[in-house]
Amino acid sequence: MTATRGTRFRRLLLPAIIAATAGCGRSNAPTVAASGAPGQQVAGKPYKIALVLSGSATDHGWNQDAVKAIHDVQSALKLPASSISIKEDAVSPSQQQDNLRAYAGQGYNLIIGHGEEYQAPALHMAPQFPNTLFVISSGDKIAANVTPIVFKLEDGAYLLGMLAAGMSHTGKIAEVGAQEIAPVRSVFSAFALGAKAVNPNITILHPVYTNDWEDIGKAAQATQPLIQQGADVIIQDLDSASQGVFNAVQQSSTAAHPVYALGTNNDQNSAAPGVVLASAPINCSPVFVSIAKQAEAGTFKPSNTPYGLPQGVIGFIENPALASRIPAPLQAKITAAQQAIQSGKLVVPMKTQ
Amino acid sequence: MSARRMTTPRSLSARVIKVALQACAAALSFLILLAGTLTLFGIRAKTALPAIADGAFGGWQYGHLYALSETVVEAVPLILTGLGVLVAWQAGMFSIGGEGQLLIGALSAMTVEHFIGNTPAPLITFLMLVASVVGGALWGGIAGWLRTTRNVQEVISTIMLNYIALYLVGAAVLGPLQEPSHSGPETALLPDPVLFAHILPAAWTGGITARLHTGVIIALIAVPCTAVWMYRTRTGFALRLTGRNADAARTAGFSVDRVRLIAMVVSGALCGLAGSVQLLGVSARLDQQFSPGWGYSAIPVALMGGLTPGGTLVSALFFGALTAGTNSAERTAGVPAVVADVLLAASVMAVVAIRAWRGRAQLASGGD
Numbered sequence: 001m002t003a004t005r006g007t008r009f010r011r012l013l014l015p016a017i018i019a020a021t022a023g024c025g026r027s028n029a030p031t032v033a034a035s036g037a038p039g040q041q042v043a044g045k046p047y048k049i050a051l052v053l054s055g056s057a058t059d060h061g062w063n064q065d066a067v068k069a070i071h072d073v074q075s076a077l078k079l080p081a082s083s084i085s086i087k088e089d090a091v092s093p094s095q096q097q098d099n100l101r102a103y104a105g106q107g108y109n110l111i112i113g114h115g116e117e118y119q120a121p122a123l124h125m126a127p128q129f130p131n132t133l134f135v136i137s138s139g140d141k142i143a144a145n146v147t148p149i150v151f152k153l154e155d156g157a158y159l160l161g162m163l164a165a166g167m168s169h170t171g172k173i174a175e176v177g178a179q180e181i182a183p184v185r186s187v188f189s190a191f192a193l194g195a196k197a198v199n200p201n202i203t204i205l206h207p208v209y210t211n212d213w214e215d216i217g218k219a220a221q222a223t224q225p226l227i228q229q230g231a232d233v234i235i236q237d238l239d240s241a242s243q244g245v246f247n248a249v250q251q252s253s254t255a256a257h258p259v260y261a262l263g264t265n266n267d268q269n270s271a272a273p274g275v276v277l278a279s280a281p282i283n284c285s286p287v288f289v290s291i292a293k294q295a296e297a298g299t300f301k302p303s304n305t306p307y308g309l310p311q312g313v314i315g316f317i318e319n320p321a322l323a324s325r326i327p328a329p330l331q332a333k334i335t336a337a338q339q340a341i342q343s344g345k346l347v348v349p350m351k352t353q
Numbered sequence: 354m355s356a357r358r359m360t361t362p363r364s365l366s367a368r369v370i371k372v373a374l375q376a377c378a379a380a381l382s383f384l385i386l387l388a389g390t391l392t393l394f395g396i397r398a399k400t401a402l403p404a405i406a407d408g409a410f411g412g413w414q415y416g417h418l419y420a421l422s423e424t425v426v427e428a429v430p431l432i433l434t435g436l437g438v439l440v441a442w443q444a445g446m447f448s449i450g451g452e453g454q455l456l457i458g459a460l461s462a463m464t465v466e467h468f469i470g471n472t473p474a475p476l477i478t479f480l481m482l483v484a485s486v487v488g489g490a491l492w493g494g495i496a497g498w499l500r501t502t503r504n505v506q507e508v509i510s511t512i513m514l515n516y517i518a519l520y521l522v523g524a525a526v527l528g529p530l531q532e533p534s535h536s537g538p539e540t541a542l543l544p545d546p547v548l549f550a551h552i553l554p555a556a557w558t559g560g561i562t563a564r565l566h567t568g569v570i571i572a573l574i575a576v577p578c579t580a581v582w583m584y585r586t587r588t589g590f591a592l593r594l595t596g597r598n599a600d601a602a603r604t605a606g607f608s609v610d611r612v613r614l615i616a617m618v619v620s621g622a623l624c625g626l627a628g629s630v631q632l633l634g635v636s637a638r639l640d641q642q643f644s645p646g647w648g649y650s651a652i653p654v655a656l657m658g659g660l661t662p663g664g665t666l667v668s669a670l671f672f673g674a675l676t677a678g679t680n681s682a683e684r685t686a687g688v689p690a691v692v693a694d695v696l697l698a699a700s701v702m703a704v705v706a707i708r709a710w711r712g713r714a715q716l717a718s719g720g721d
Contacts, residue, residue, distance in 0.1 A: 016574035020567040021479045026550050050684070054642075087684050089691070092645040093539075093636045095680070098423065098564070102684060105419065105561035120532075120542050120638065128562065140536070180527060182536030211523060211641065 038145030039110045039133025039295030047296055049073060049110045050085045050103040052096065054117060055213060057088040059240040061266045062282070066114045066137070069284035073292045097121040104129040110295055112137065112288070116183065122146050133295050137284070138183050142302045149287050150350075152308030153183070153264065154190035155341050156280020157235070158348045159316045159334055160262045161194025163278055164233035165202045166330035167260060174231035175207040176222050176238060176245055184237045186351040187264065191235050193348065198333060205231055212241055219244025227252045227259055233277070235262040246272035260322075269319035277326075278318040286312050306350065309341045383700070390695050391688070401688045408681020409674035418553055420677065422563035426635060427680075428673025430455070430644075432572040433627035434651035435658065435665040436579045437620040441493075441507075442660055443583065444616030445596035450496055450511025451624045452648025453518035454489040458625025459632045460522050461488025463530055463540055463639045466547070474546035481547075482571075482629050489625015490618045492518065497617025501610035507617070515648070523641045530639070539640035549634045566634035573666075575623065580662040582619075592616055624648060653701040672697060 041047050051070045053063045067086060074084050085103070090096045096113070100121055103111045112135040113122055119141060122134040126146045139148030164173045173195060177184040188207050195202045205226055210218040219241040223234060227248065236245040246261050246268075253259040253275050263269060263279030287307050294300035307313035316338060318326070340346035387405075388398040411420045434451045441448035462481035469477060496514060499505035523538065532541040549566035557563075583589040591607040592615070599609050627647065636643060654672055658664030675693045682688035 013571075013574055013578045016570045017479070017482055020549060020570045021475050021482065026545050026548055085684050086687075087680075088689075092642050093638060093640060094631070095645065097635070098680065099684065101561070101564070102423075102681065106684075116537055117539070117640075120539075124542060124637075179538055181538060182534075 036131070037295075037298040037300065038131060039300060040131075040298035041109065041296045042131070045107070046083055047077065047079060047110075048083050048085070048106075048108045049079070049112070049292060050087070050099075050108045051112045051114060052090050052099045052103070052118065053086070053088045053114050054090055054096065055088070055240065057086060059214075060268070060271070061239040061242065063088065063114060063239075065266055065282060066112070066284050066288075069288040070112070072285040073288045076289045077292055077296060093117070093121070097125075100134070101125055104132045104134075108132060110135065110292055116140075116181065119146075119148070133291075133300065135288075135291055140304055142304055144302070147291070147300070147302035148304050149284075149291070150304050150306040151183075151282050151287075151313060152306040152348070152350060153187050153280060153282060153314055154348045154350050155309035156314045156316050157187045157190040157264070158194035158197075158341070159338055160235055160264070160278060160280055161191040161196075162198045162334050162337060163194075163318075163326070163330070164191070164235065164260075164262060165195035165198040166333070167277060167326065168199075168202065168233045169257070170230045170232045171199070171201065172203045172205060172230045173233045173235070174205040174223075174226040174229075176219060176226070176234060176236040177207055177209050178213040178238050178241060179211060180207075180209045182351070187237050188235070189351050190348050194337075197337070198330070205229060210238070210241065213239040214241055216241050216244035216247070220248040223248035224252070232258070233260045233262065235264065237264050239265060242268060243271060246275060249275045258325075267315070267317050269317060269321075273319060273321045276319050277322055278316065281315045281317065283313055283315060308348075309338070310344060382703075386699055386703075387692075387696060390692055390699065394689060394692060396688055401682060401686055404682035404686035404688060405675075405678035407678075408685070409678030418565075419558040419561060419563045420681065422553055422558065422565035423677035423681070424670065424674040425569055426564045426566070426673070427676040428669045429569055429572045429634065430627045430631045430647040431651060431654050431669035431672055432666055433575060433630060434624045434647050435654040435669050436575055436662060437489075437493075437623035437627070438651045438655040439658070439660045439662065439665055440579065440583070440592070440623065441616050441620035442655065443596045444592045444613055445599065446497070446500070446507050446613055446616050446620070448493070448496065448507050448511045448617065448620055449652065450493060450507070450514050450621070450648070451627075451651045452644060452646065453511065453515035454492045454621040454624035455628040455631075455644055455648045456515075456518040456522050457492040458485035458489040458628030459639050459643055460518070460525055460628075461485050461625070462629035462632055464525070466543065467530055474544070477547050478549070478633060481633065482626065485625045485629030485632075486622045487625070489628065490622040492625065493617040493619075493621015494614065496621075497614040500617070501614050519641060522639065522643065526640050532638075537640075540638045543633070543637045547633065548637055549630075564635060568630040568634035571626065571630055575626070576662045576666045579623070583662065588612070588615060624651070650697060653697055656701060657704055 055063045057063055057067045087099045090099050110133050114137045116138045119136045119139040122136055123143055123146055126134055126143050134146045137149045175188045192204050208222045210222050212218050219238055223245045236242050249259050249261040250272055260277045261275050263276050265282050267279045267281045269276050269279050391398045391401050408420055409424050437451055461484040465480050465484040496507045496510045499510045500507050526538050526540055530540045549568045551562050552565045553563045591612045595602040595609050595612045603609050654668050655665050657668035679690045679693040683690045
């Protein structure tokens with residue numbers, strides 16, 4: 001019996017592993033012939049658009065805005081409801097890949113992967129589906145039928161930075177992010193740049209990352225120590241979890257020593273009206289509609305031109321409930337900077353690496 | 354019960370009929386459960402059920418085998434981690450550590466690839482598989498060692514080791530293993546020659562590459578391997594005896610500590626293997642979201658399979674079908690994919706309830 005122990009294993013599992021190993025290596029050849037431009041409407045077939053989200057479609061932030069935008073696309077292109085498909089909570093790379101592939105396989109003309117995480121799988125499978133246009137929100141790379149949407153949230157973050165530096169009594173401001181990825185780092189550096197423009201001596205505490213876009217508790221835990229260290233204006237790039245920052249700020253804020261938070265990605269002013277000074281929302285609709293219209297007509301060319309404040313994709317909205325607390329000279333500086341960005345006189349740098 | 358065992362074994366046909374009836378009853382109650390869950394979510398079962406079945410078993414719009422391939426692809430990590438769980442649990446080690454062992458398996462494989470990136474592709478693949486087995490075995494072994502030498506309960510230690518594994522992956526993909534442009538918390542994609550080949554010819558899947566990969570061979574062969582080891586070897590016997598009654602095993606002359614350690618090592622090895630198989634077959638890269646919780650789902654999968662290798666295979670395929678079906682139904686009919694999670698939990702509660710009820714019935718009739 002003892003003798004069979006090892007040999008049976010060798011007789012069965014090891015050959016399987018070797019067989020699987022020998023069968024490794026895969027081809028990535030196109031399985032369909034290209035016809036027309038990627039994403040172009042094929043005569044006689046319904047035009048179909050898919051949106052793949054890594055989080056909840058009702059997150060009051062990044063994903064929810066994309067859902068709203070895809071419905072704007074639907075009405076702009078006068079498509080029936082059955083032409084639009086939304087897949088939410090594609091959390092793991094395996095699910096993200098499966099969804100892109102399944103939609104492409106079903107002949108969707110336009111597939112929007114809403115996040116940088118869709119870029120690598122899309123670039124990899126795109127040659128197999130030459131008739132589908134893959135749109136990657138927050139991506140940065142271009143292929144024949146893959147286009148990034150570069151959101152220049154930096155424009156809004158710069159203005160938020162100016163506001164933060166001007167409103168801070170302690171001279172310390174802080175940043176809370178979910179993941180230390182290039183787009184988040186870039187937003188924080190634009191925020192710092194804006195802050196220094198108002199107060200060159202401002203202290204910006206080392207950014208804190210929670211590694212979670214959804215956990216409100218973690219966000220609150222990350223925020224409390226920052227407030228204890230003296231930060232009194234806090235920017236966050238956290239999506240659903242941002243409420244945690246707002247809660248922590250609300251708990252610590254008193255009339256004598258006010259603490260403020262800032263909104264990003266969405267208009268979050270109403271999420272905590274007592275403490276959110278202003279928000280820099282992303283508005284996906286203009287980009288989605290413009291790409292979809294051009295793609296349908298067959299005139300779209302993949303491009304990585306950023307969409308920012310001048311294009312109306314990034315906004316800057318002050319909270320009307322707290323607007324009276326912003327001193328007039330600071331307000332004047334912010335308005336001037338906003339106009340400069342709008343007209344192209346001031347270009348906020350993006351740190352892509 | 355004991356009285357019934359005394360009677361002569363029933364004829365084969367009677368047993369086949371009994372199993373068939375049980376399967377029908379299970380399928381029917383599952384359908385009622387599924388329809389009930391969907392109704393609770395406010396979804397019309399009449400449109401959702403065909404959409405789920407279509408996504409799991411095939412459909413005219415993709416070609417015939419695409420959906421079935423998705424079912425098997427979803428089942429592969431559950432088969433391997435399910436086997437890992439049953440090995441540990443049969444030995445009375447209630448390991449919750451499948452998730453961490455899977456992540457460490459994937460991390461070990463990725464680390465090996467990082468250092469030997471320019472060797473021939475099949476060799477890289479083979480070494481990645483070996484690395485994941487070793488890594489997973491070590492990770493399982495830590496919990497086993499803590500239990501046997503320090504009497505640290507494996508339920509606690511494996512949960513904590515899961516977190517350590519998750520954060521190790523996080524540190525690796527933001528540090529030494531991060532992709533070259535350093536923009537995202539993920540590794541670069543593995544090159545195509547290293548990955549498992551896709552098995553199905555495009556002609557069978559409506560012209561789209563289906564994701565079924567050669568790694569499925571490993572999962573399918575691991576099932577009889579585990580069965581032979583558990584039921585036909587001395588170690589397997591010692592393992593099951595230890596799980597049933599550690600005192601009896603000790604009296605019979607087995608080293609209970611050694612058996613428990615072996616169970617944890619083998620369990621870890623299987624879960625680790627699941628990590629690299631998934632990496633090489635599907636994901637092609639590692640990040641902190643690598644696993645949607647296969648190591649945790651493996652516990653209900655193994656329990657539903659009655660903690661036997663064959664049963665685990667069936668229940669893994671069942672949950673694979675459910676996952677693939679609900680994923681697809683979300684795309685085609687707007688059915689939320691979380692329905693699969695709800696059903697997984699509901700099924701386990703049903704199994705536990707039936708066991709408890711049977712146990713009570715046995716006590717009442719004075720059996721066992």
